[in-house]
Amino acid sequence: MSDVVSRATVAEPRTGWLTPVNQRRLQNFKANKRGYWSFWIFMVLFLLSLFAEFIANDKPLIASYKGEILFPVVVNYPEEKFGGFLAETDYRSDFIRDEIQANGWMIWPPIRYSYNTANSNIPHSAPTAPFWLMDSQERCSGYPLGNEDPGCTFGNLNWLGTDDQARDVTARMIYGFRISVLFGLALTIASAVVGVTAGAVQGYFGGWTDLLMQRFIEIWSSMPLLYILLIIASILPSGFFVLLGIMLLFSWVGFVGVVRAEFLRARNFEYVRAARALGVGNATIMWRHLLPNAMVATLTFLPFILSGSITTLTSLDFLGVGMPPGSPSLGELISQGKSNLQAPWLGLTAFVVMSVMLSLLIFVGEAVRDAFDPRKTFR
Amino acid sequence: MNDNVTEPILSVRDLSVAFHQGGNTSLAVDRVSFDIRRGEVVALVGESGSGKSVSANSILKLLPYPAASHPSGEILFNGKDLLKASDAELRHVRGNDITMIFQEPMTSLNPLHSIERQIAEILDLHQGITGAAARTRVLELLNQVGIREPEKRLSAYPHELSGGQRQRVMIAMALANRPELLIADEPTTALDVTVQAQILALLKTLKDEHGMSMLFITHDLGIVRKIADRVCVMTKGKIVETGPTAEIFSNPQHAYTKHLLAAEPKGKPPASDLSKPVVMEAQDVKVWFPIKAGFLRRVVDHVKAVDGIDLSLRAGHTLGVVGESGSGKTTLGLALTRMISSKGRIAFVGQDIAGATFKDMRPLRNRMQIVFQDPFGSLSPRMAISDIIGEGLKVHERNLSDKERDARVAAALEEVGLDAATRWRYPHEFSGGQRQRVAIARAMVLKPQFVMLDEPTSALDMSVQAQVVDLLRDLQAKHSLAYLFISHDLKVVRALANDMIVMRLGKVVEQGSSEQIFTAPQEDYTKALMAAAFNMEAVAVPAVHQ
Numbered sequence: 001m002s003d004v005v006s007r008a009t010v011a012e013p014r015t016g017w018l019t020p021v022n023q024r025r026l027q028n029f030k031a032n033k034r035g036y037w038s039f040w041i042f043m044v045l046f047l048l049s050l051f052a053e054f055i056a057n058d059k060p061l062i063a064s065y066k067g068e069i070l071f072p073v074v075v076n077y078p079e080e081k082f083g084g085f086l087a088e089t090d091y092r093s094d095f096i097r098d099e100i101q102a103n104g105w106m107i108w109p110p111i112r113y114s115y116n117t118a119n120s121n122i123p124h125s126a127p128t129a130p131f132w133l134m135d136s137q138e139r140c141s142g143y144p145l146g147n148e149d150p151g152c153t154f155g156n157l158n159w160l161g162t163d164d165q166a167r168d169v170t171a172r173m174i175y176g177f178r179i180s181v182l183f184g185l186a187l188t189i190a191s192a193v194v195g196v197t198a199g200a201v202q203g204y205f206g207g208w209t210d211l212l213m214q215r216f217i218e219i220w221s222s223m224p225l226l227y228i229l230l231i232i233a234s235i236l237p238s239g240f241f242v243l244l245g246i247m248l249l250f251s252w253v254g255f256v257g258v259v260r261a262e263f264l265r266a267r268n269f270e271y272v273r274a275a276r277a278l279g280v281g282n283a284t285i286m287w288r289h290l291l292p293n294a295m296v297a298t299l300t301f302l303p304f305i306l307s308g309s310i311t312t313l314t315s316l317d318f319l320g321v322g323m324p325p326g327s328p329s330l331g332e333l334i335s336q337g338k339s340n341l342q343a344p345w346l347g348l349t350a351f352v353v354m355s356v357m358l359s360l361l362i363f364v365g366e367a368v369r370d371a372f373d374p375r376k377t378f379r
Numbered sequence: 380m381n382d383n384v385t386e387p388i389l390s391v392r393d394l395s396v397a398f399h400q401g402g403n404t405s406l407a408v409d410r411v412s413f414d415i416r417r418g419e420v421v422a423l424v425g426e427s428g429s430g431k432s433v434s435a436n437s438i439l440k441l442l443p444y445p446a447a448s449h450p451s452g453e454i455l456f457n458g459k460d461l462l463k464a465s466d467a468e469l470r471h472v473r474g475n476d477i478t479m480i481f482q483e484p485m486t487s488l489n490p491l492h493s494i495e496r497q498i499a500e501i502l503d504l505h506q507g508i509t510g511a512a513a514r515t516r517v518l519e520l521l522n523q524v525g526i527r528e529p530e531k532r533l534s535a536y537p538h539e540l541s542g543g544q545r546q547r548v549m550i551a552m553a554l555a556n557r558p559e560l561l562i563a564d565e566p567t568t569a570l571d572v573t574v575q576a577q578i579l580a581l582l583k584t585l586k587d588e589h590g591m592s593m594l595f596i597t598h599d600l601g602i603v604r605k606i607a608d609r610v611c612v613m614t615k616g617k618i619v620e621t622g623p624t625a626e627i628f629s630n631p632q633h634a635y636t637k638h639l640l641a642a643e644p645k646g647k648p649p650a651s652d653l654s655k656p657v658v659m660e661a662q663d664v665k666v667w668f669p670i671k672a673g674f675l676r677r678v679v680d681h682v683k684a685v686d687g688i689d690l691s692l693r694a695g696h697t698l699g700v701v702g703e704s705g706s707g708k709t710t711l712g713l714a715l716t717r718m719i720s721s722k723g724r725i726a727f728v729g730q731d732i733a734g735a736t737f738k739d740m741r742p743l744r745n746r747m748q749i750v751f752q753d754p755f756g757s758l759s760p761r762m763a764i765s766d767i768i769g770e771g772l773k774v775h776e777r778n779l780s781d782k783e784r785d786a787r788v789a790a791a792l793e794e795v796g797l798d799a800a801t802r803w804r805y806p807h808e809f810s811g812g813q814r815q816r817v818a819i820a821r822a823m824v825l826k827p828q829f830v831m832l833d834e835p836t837s838a839l840d841m842s843v844q845a846q847v848v849d850l851l852r853d854l855q856a857k858h859s860l861a862y863l864f865i866s867h868d869l870k871v872v873r874a875l876a877n878d879m880i881v882m883r884l885g886k887v888v889e890q891g892s893s894e895q896i897f898t899a900p901q902e903d904y905t906k907a908l909m910a911a912a913f914n915m916e917a918v919a920v921p922a923v924h925q
Contacts, residue, residue, distance in 0.1 A: 269756055270751045270752075270753055270756035270757035271756065271757050271758055271759040273718070273749075273751065273757075274749065274751055274757045274758075274818070274821070275759075275770065276718065276737075277716065277718060277744065277748065277749040278744060278745075278748075278770055278771040278774060278775075278821070278825075279740070279741040279742075279744030279745070279771070279774045279775065280770060280771075280774055281774075288759075288762070288770075289759050289762075292759075292761040293761075
């Protein structure tokens with residue numbers, strides 16, 4: 001038959017970086033409208049939160065002082081420059097504000113608080129409600145000149161109120177979102193690397209390697225994670241990376257099962273045997289021939305692991321064994337909401353942010369799962 | 380009976396099947412019509428992708444609806460249109476009036492149910508027979524399909540049976556309710572030739588005894604000639620020719636039918652030349668897998684997969700290794716290429732490699748290559764053709780620049796008859812025959828001296844088989860290659876091999892020049908194998924298989 005000539009038509013060099021399989025996956029991903037939009041909304045929120053310092057900060061973005069253009073957000077100017085005496089300038093203080101206004105100008109970020117800035121002009125004792133729940137007299141009553149005070153501007157009002165230490169909830173929410181996502185991403189990627197490697201080695205070599213590691217994993221994963229965390233948290237100084245390290249010790253196990261199963265299945269494929277017959281080494285076979293198979297299962301897993309990691313961090317913060325005190329965190333916001341039932345904006349804010357973030361991630365996860373489902377095309 | 384002969388029990392009229400996939404609609408079957416009369420065997424013949432299985436599956440509406448649909452046509456079974464039948468009516472027809480046997484006996488039986496339970500379930504479903512009456516009927520059925528000592532087999536599970544026995548159980552299930560029509564979808568393709576002959580003989584006697592009709596789907600014209608009364612030749616979703624078997628074979632009208640009939644592998648191997656150097660030599664090769672038992676896992680016995688084989692293979696020659704599945708022929712090939720460890724002396728171009736480790740073997744790997752059976756499995760689906768073929772070069776000829784390597788890949792593709800421009804594509808864009816050419820190119824690009832061909836043609840359509848055989852012969856002549864050709868298909872072996880080994884249970888049954896063995900086989904087993912392969916005759920062999 002014309003077996004030879006028929007299909008071999010035009011030269012078609014690889015176009016772009018997407019193989020046909022991946023192009024189909026991308027289409028499937030886009031076809032899931034909810035997941036696709038969730039992905040973009042999440043990416044926009046995440047990118048915005050990466051620039052949190054430019055959105056919510058207690059330093060102006062740009063200032064002009066005596067003809068000199070200053071960038072207080074990125075450069076730390078000592079207060080002497082403006083006639084003060086502190087090592088770090090408090091741009092929110094009346095003295096500095098008047099001094100700069102007299103000799104130039106300042107452009108503030110939309111929100112004039114950082115996550116740890118306390119509002120010293122609150123109308124009554126903290127926590128205070130969002131400004132739109134108070135009338136215009138009350139919301140500025142903490143300022144020396146009341147309604148007429150130049151400090152009582154939109155960026156200085158607390159959009160979502162303040163917490164029990166008079167810190168702006170909006171600012172803490174933005175920074176808290178960022179740290180949650182970053183922690184989740186870091187933990188997910190690190191556990192994927194460790195878990196995939198371990199699963200790959202087990203599945204590929206099988207036999208005793210597999211047996212011993214499986215037994216080890218069984219013992220390892222039956223340790224009570226929460227108590228170990230509590231114990232370690234009381235010994236080590238709490239911090240982002242310590243927490244990441246401890247969580248990583250246990251979270252990589254989740255990937256091993258899927259990857260090991262994929263490798264066990266695929267190592268007997270004929271193309272793997274064919275590669276061995278060519279003299280290709282073990283590492284290359286694992287990397288080039290087997291890993292792509294396992295990546296489908298792994299990638300499908302990722303968004304769900306990510307949302308799981310975020311939830312874990314939040315619950316640890318809620319219990320008070322997570323991030324060091326003072327750091328912006330959604331879990332801490334929830335626990336504040338719990339101890340200040342008269343201030344429902346605390347709990348509500350944390351609840352809305354958590355549920356939106358986790359819902360978006362789950363929707364993205366569903367779309368990713370659709371994208372990698374080989375049977376999806378038959379529907 | 381006479382008026383029944385003219386009256387078709389199944390009449391397919393203008394049947395079309397369309398598949399919808401992501402907005403695209405493809406027509407798999409295009410207005411096909413055929414009739415099956417009572418007591419008649421109709422064969423639906425075509426190559427893979429011709430739509431023959433899809434047509435057969437739509438009779439019982441077994442296609443994945445709603446992805447599949449029927450734009451036109453009707454299927455009249457005893458005057459009733461099955462396409463319009465309700466689910467309840469269809470369930471009554473399925474397994475009762477019309478039954479099916481599938482290709483793969485390994486997967487069509489439930490591995491968790493005993494034989495008795497699987498057959499009894501059907502009896503219970505359609506006739507309400509249970510208990511002792513069901514057991515009697517099951518025994519009767521097992522007797523009918525020729526399972527020896529059926530009482531002992533009742534509680535057996537599918538994994539305890541051989542492929543042929545499983546297919547017999549499938550037939551027993553299909554016969555349980557005395558169907559009027561049996562649809563057999565490639566029922567012997569997965570079986571050895573000797574077993575195939577037995578199953579065909581069985582189907583024929585059962586058909587005669589019960590007066591049932593049969594729709595036989597196959598790609599193998601030899602089977603058609605043996606069993607069918609009438610033939611429908613299908614290609615690209617259409618029936619191009621219909622007629623009585625004898626007429627189609629003696630006087631084919633359509634070009635495609637002629638092409639099919641002419642497609643058998645032909646030709647002779649190049650003449651033996653004893654002056655050529657010996658490439659591969661082996662003495663007393665043994666591969667024994669230990670059977671361990673007891674708490675301490677002591678070795679109590681061995682499975683003797685390969686048990687003392689001697690061979691020698693010269694450059695430019697082909698050694699055919701034939702045998703049924705489980706005879707150890709692939710294991711022998713893997714032992715010779717040191718993919719598994721073995722005992723005995725193996726010398727490759729004079730160098731003893733019997734004890735060589737994987738690392739020791741690496742510098743030799745480019746001179747000995749393997750082409751595997753399944754071209755769908757042996758190419759990594761995630762790598763472009765250029766990467767697949769270039770992989771060996773990256774290991775063995777590291778000093779090649781990207782450009783040089785690309786040139787070598789292109790040359791290898793041209794050599795196996797593919798357009799070099801296809802090297803940027805992925806395996807799924809190629810047909811089976813083209814994939815097998817890619818697999819051959821992957822071996823040839825390293826310029827080997829010895830190639831082990833492990834059933835390289837058995838996953839391919841008949842006409843493609845012939846092309847691949849021609850290609851292999853051309854390559855051999857050009858590069859003076861030594862082939863170890865492993866196959867259960869004696870026709871292909873006859874077209875390629877100078878010498879051959881007939882293997883059974885790891886041992887040599889007969890060894891010698893292939894001309895001599897084909898013309899005058901000495902051993903009974905070889906004779907039985909030949910009869911089964913060339914005439915589909917079941918000859919009683921001193922039993923191992925039944």
